[in-house]
Amino acid sequence: MQKLGLTISTLLLALAGSANAAEVTVLSAARIHTMASAQPRVQALAYDDSGRILALGDTAALIKRYPKARRIDAADATVIPGLIDAHAHVSGLGLTMLTADLVDSTSKDEVIKRLREFATKLPADAWLIGRGWDQNDWPEKRFPTAADLDAAFPDRPVWLERIDGHAGWANSAALRAVKRDLAGSWQPDGGRIERDAAGKPTGIFVDGAMALVDESRPPLDDATAERALVLGMQSAVEHGLTGVHDAGVSLAELRRYQHLADRNQMPLRITAMAAGDGDALAQICRDGLYRHASGRLQMRTVKLYADGALGSRGAAMVQDYSDDHGNRGLMLMSPDALLAAAIKAKGCGVQVATHAIGDRGNHEVLEAYAKALGADSAGDHRWRIEHAQVLTPQDLPRLAQLHVIASMQPTHATSDMPWAQDRVGPQRIVGAYAWRQLRDSGARLALGSDFPVESVDPRFGLYAAATRADSHGLPVGGWFPQEKLTAFEALRGFTLDAAYAGFAEAEVGSLEVGKRADFVVLKEDPLAIPPARLRELTVEATYVDGRAVYSAAK
Numbered sequence: 001m002q003k004l005g006l007t008i009s010t011l012l013l014a015l016a017g018s019a020n021a022a023e024v025t026v027l028s029a030a031r032i033h034t035m036a037s038a039q040p041r042v043q044a045l046a047y048d049d050s051g052r053i054l055a056l057g058d059t060a061a062l063i064k065r066y067p068k069a070r071r072i073d074a075a076d077a078t079v080i081p082g083l084i085d086a087h088a089h090v091s092g093l094g095l096t097m098l099t100a101d102l103v104d105s106t107s108k109d110e111v112i113k114r115l116r117e118f119a120t121k122l123p124a125d126a127w128l129i130g131r132g133w134d135q136n137d138w139p140e141k142r143f144p145t146a147a148d149l150d151a152a153f154p155d156r157p158v159w160l161e162r163i164d165g166h167a168g169w170a171n172s173a174a175l176r177a178v179k180r181d182l183a184g185s186w187q188p189d190g191g192r193i194e195r196d197a198a199g200k201p202t203g204i205f206v207d208g209a210m211a212l213v214d215e216s217r218p219p220l221d222d223a224t225a226e227r228a229l230v231l232g233m234q235s236a237v238e239h240g241l242t243g244v245h246d247a248g249v250s251l252a253e254l255r256r257y258q259h260l261a262d263r264n265q266m267p268l269r270i271t272a273m274a275a276g277d278g279d280a281l282a283q284i285c286r287d288g289l290y291r292h293a294s295g296r297l298q299m300r301t302v303k304l305y306a307d308g309a310l311g312s313r314g315a316a317m318v319q320d321y322s323d324d325h326g327n328r329g330l331m332l333m334s335p336d337a338l339l340a341a342a343i344k345a346k347g348c349g350v351q352v353a354t355h356a357i358g359d360r361g362n363h364e365v366l367e368a369y370a371k372a373l374g375a376d377s378a379g380d381h382r383w384r385i386e387h388a389q390v391l392t393p394q395d396l397p398r399l400a401q402l403h404v405i406a407s408m409q410p411t412h413a414t415s416d417m418p419w420a421q422d423r424v425g426p427q428r429i430v431g432a433y434a435w436r437q438l439r440d441s442g443a444r445l446a447l448g449s450d451f452p453v454e455s456v457d458p459r460f461g462l463y464a465a466a467t468r469a470d471s472h473g474l475p476v477g478g479w480f481p482q483e484k485l486t487a488f489e490a491l492r493g494f495t496l497d498a499a500y501a502g503f504a505e506a507e508v509g510s511l512e513v514g515k516r517a518d519f520v521v522l523k524e525d526p527l528a529i530p531p532a533r534l535r536e537l538t539v540e541a542t543y544v545d546g547r548a549v550y551s552a553a554k
Contacts, residue, residue, distance in 0.1 A: 024046050024054065024069040024070070025048075025069055025546060026066055026069040026072070027045050027046075027047075027074065027519075028043055028062075028073050028074065029073075029079045029521070030043075030074075031525060032044070032056070032080075033078065033080050033081075033525075034081070034510055035080075035081050035491070035492060035511070036511065039056055042057050043059045044059040045079075045511055045517070049546075052516065053511060054066075056511065077521050077522060077523055077540055078521075080495070080522060081510050081511050081520075082240075082241070082518030082519055082520055083240050083494045083495060084243035084269075084499055086446035086493075086494075086501050087247050087409060087446075088245065088456070089247060089453075090229055090232035091228045091253060093231070093232035093235060093452045093456055094229055097228075098224065099118075099130050100114055100115055100129065100131075101114065101131070102131060102163075103132035105133055105134075105138075106137055107138050107139065112152050115130060115158065115160075118130070127156070127159060128153060129217075130158075130160045130161070131162075132161075132163050133162055133169065134163040134164075134311065136311060141419075144204070145202045145204070146169075146171045146174075146202065146203030147203070156173060157171065157174035157176075157217065158170065165453060166207050166308045166309035166311070166314050167205065169203055169204055170205065172203075174216070175201060177213075178216045180212065183195070185199060188208050188209050190207055190331065191205065191206055191207045192207065194206065206308060206314050207312075207314045207332055208332060222256070225253070225256060226256045226259070226260070229253075233266065233267055233270075237267045238550050239457045239459070240459070241268060241456070241458060242269065242519075242520070242542060242549075243504075243518070244269075246270050247303050247353070247355075247450075248275040249275055249280060249299070250279065251278070251279040251283055254274075258297065261292045261296050266294070267544060267550075268296070270297050271299075272297065272298065276303065277302070277341045277344065281348075284299055284348065285344070295507070295545075296544075298504075301351040302351070303354070303355070303386070304338065304354040304355065305354070306331065306333055306354050306364055306365050307355070307360070309357055310358070310416060310423055311419075315357035315358030315389070315390065316357075317390075318360045318392065322424055322428075323423055324423075331360070331361065331364065335367065338365065339367075339371055342383075345372075346372050346373065346376075351381070351503070352369070353383070353385075353386050357389040358389070359431070362388060365385055366399070369383055369402055370398075378403060379403070382403075382500070383402075383403075383404050384406075384446070385404055385406060386407045387409065388407070388408055389408075389433060390428060392428075397441045399443040400443040404443070406446070407445075408433075408435060409449055409450045410447060410461045411449060411454040411460050412450065412454065413432075413464060413468060414470050415454060417468075417470075420433075429480070430480075436485065439485070439489065446500070447498060459536075460535055461490070461494065463531065465484070465485045465490035465493065466485055466486065466487045466531035468483060468484050471535065473532060487526055487527055491527070496510050517543060517545060518544050519543050520541070520542050521540040523540055524538060538552070
């Protein structure tokens, strides 16, 4: 009996081994950068049908180990872990494909031209919605007015978001749709209505004031809202992203993501941040941190807003703007409200991520975090500051001291550099976009793009981080070049450190046994080419759970 038992056991093991071999895929390439210290570079990796990595090493050894495995030979390509954008807006990206695109418009006349073309596709009674204008790119560098739109669109309401999403431009028809007198000297909480000398609204609404127009236009229908998510996610994987931290998701939007995940229609991983102290946070406080069974969707973070943006002079500053005396920007949440929200989130076991751009905004966030965390500041809380754009010399080292992650966007620096020093002056600019100072202080950097404020393309972020130059390589040597990151540090910010910021480093961010087979196939090696060529990396394929979610046309 013992001999028969051994024979049956041996047979079962052999059959199991054969089945497992049939379910294994071995990927080989000229080089695979794993971002793991134990095996930083290999030639091959093997993974099973569930998308879990089984082994890494030499190609011949893995083929011998899994002789019946399916083979993917990437030949001379380079494979890197899947890129993760640590701060972006998926719906916003999708909606830019469904509304008028005003990005890189060089004048108000060009904006009008684009709007006229887009309006031909709309029903006669539909609002004309667009996004992407930036007055800093125009000759006059001043905010536009409703009158600039009225001649072309006297009757159709027009509402256009600024590139950063922190200001909006309305025509007179849109102003008439607001069921409130917008004249006078009053201002909404956390926002500003720009007015002329007579107290009449000019058509520009900053930060919290934008809600007055947003609430007056027809709401987005569910089908369009879901379509925006689908378009945004597809664009992300086409550019090499396998994960996105979606910074500000309502409960309704979480439901849309859940429906897509239930139908296996999410091509990448979404770490959704609850939008403020609202319905989504209330749900995870009530029901616990959320994770979909597919592993493609989670919510364990709340996104708060401390202040506005630098481009629209809404970022909260300790002193006046250097180019707008008397203006110190806007706090979108009071210090007391920030502290209350942080304490609530801590009580629910929820990670806090707070938008802070100006030096006062960042200071107030650090103060709130220090008070809310107390003795737990040294623990594994992984609270974040989103942008951390302008810091005082006193506050800069506090991120590392409080174990706060700096979630930063390299392309913000290269987009803002033509005018950023005008806003804050020569002293404060030293603490702005300070990636090297923060990293050397011991703070962890999770990198992203803030798309659609910037391009969804992570190659632009890698390039900006390593060069601090624009697409033409200017300024020569980089803008405040002492703040550059190395190509490896930039890649780590978009992989392992971004994964860590989302509590996902045990699953993604590096290629290691037991982790997910999320990776990108590149024609070039980002760690071997000059940093000036990082923008030109060729994405040949994007894989999530070992399956191609994007392949370049041959």
